Amino acid sequence: MPGSGECDITMLRRLQTLAATLVVGLVTAPLVHAGVCATDATGREVCLDQPATRIAALSPGATELVWAAGAGEQVVAVVSFSDYPPGATEVTSVGSHTRLDLEKLLSLEPDLVIGWVTGNPPEQLETLWELGLPVFSIEPRNFEAVSTTIEQLATLAGTEEAGFAEAERFRQGIAELTSEYRDAEPVSVFYQVWDEPLMTVNDDHLIGKMVTLCGGVNVFGDLDRLVPRISAEAVIAADPEAILAGGMGEENRQWLTRWESFPGLTASKRGNLFFIPPSLVQRPTPRMLEGSRLFCDKLDIARTRSEDR
Structure with missing residues (x-):
């Protein structure tokens, strides 16, 4: 039987082949929008040639936020416990937020991956970058960041009208509660x-x-x-x-x-x-x-x- 080193090399080659196929598909896809960019929670600017149409959300919270941004129909991969909204349970799962099935994820050909800064292992997110996938990492730490993240995801997905409206609804609701309970x-x-x-x-x-x-x-x-x-x-x-x-x-x-x-x-x-x-x-x-x-x-x-x- 082959040793573990041979298995690792074989798996890496399979992932590289899948990633190469994905990159070719992205390069040859027709451009229907101008490029879009957003800066994620790590300070990295993520740019796409066109809005994402095949999104992978690597945490239950990321899944909800993509749906809130109006891009739920563009989600092709989620992780375990992604149970809201109900439609998320029908999307293919690619493991858990701490242990991804990279081969399965790549086979779904995502053109945008939504990562979780403190939830997904950093080495897994870096591997996805190295394989050519754009990874947008999120970590909302305050109420305004929730709205901002929704707006960023809507920009990357080309769903600005729905996403910005939802972000503002949340922003206004929090503002009303803040005013009501200030004293x-x-x-x-x-x-x-x-x-x-x-x-x-x-x-x-x-x-x-x-x-x-x-x-x-x-x-x-x-x-x-x-x-x-x-x-x-x-x-x-x-x-x-x-x-x-x-x-x-x-x-x-x-x-x-x-x-x-x-x-x-x-x-x-x-x-x-x-x-x-x-x-x-x-x-x-x-x-x-x-x-x-x-x-x-x-x-x-x-x-x-x-x-x-």
């Missing part, structure tokens, strides 16, 4: 992003910015890491007025049951243990507007509950 009474908040190990977010994370937007004060907001690990004892010591959590699934509030066993905890004592569907807050997409409204509604409920509850 809201502060509520101390713990947001649980994971259960085992117990994890939260700091103020630089987009979810942390949602807490702030709604007048919340993140009790772990000043920690250095975007998604720090913490202990239950740290939560008890911080004694938040409200605890918000997602869970393993859109309707599973099991993560909150841990805190019900601490009746002296202010959030538990007041009944301020709130479930938030994770898909509305844990992907940097326009659905964060719906998630933000839900956050704000929950904190409004916390404000109305007295200390004696």
Whole structure:
């Protein structure tokens, strides 16, 4: 049997052949638009001779953002857990965001790949570049970046009318919430992003910015890491007025049951243990507007509950 080195060489040659076929197809394709360019989250300018018609989205969030940009029908490849919008589940999967099937991806002949800066392994994205594929890497870290990313994707896909309208809808919705809650009474908040190990977010994370937007004060907001690990004892010591959590699934509030066993905890004592569907807050997409409204509604409920509850 051939050794692993021979297998690696064989696979590389197959990928190179597929990539060469793809590049020839791109070069000989008729140009129907002028070239388009956009600068991605890494500072790299990505230019296409014509708007992309075969897009590969390498994270569930990227998939949602491409659809938001009006280019859903142009998506030919996604990764696992790309479950929104419903049409995304019908698109060919090329592995997970951490482990791509490069041969399968290349066989789909994408003319634009949407990468995830902190989610996709850098070496995989660089391999795609080396094979001749244009890779546009995204990493929205604030609300405005969500809108800007949608606009950039719409530009690269030639769907500016739909994409720019959606970007502005999100931008205006966030602006309205910001104005509504600018002077809201502060509520101390713990947001649980994971259960085992117990994890939260700091103020630089987009979810942390949602807490702030709604007048919340993140009790772990000043920690250095975007998604720090913490202990239950740290939560008890911080004694938040409200605890918000997602869970393993859109309707599973099991993560909150841990805190019900601490009746002296202010959030538990007041009944301020709130479930938030994770898909509305844990992907940097326009659905964060719906998630933000839900956050704000929950904190409004916390404000109305007295200390004696």
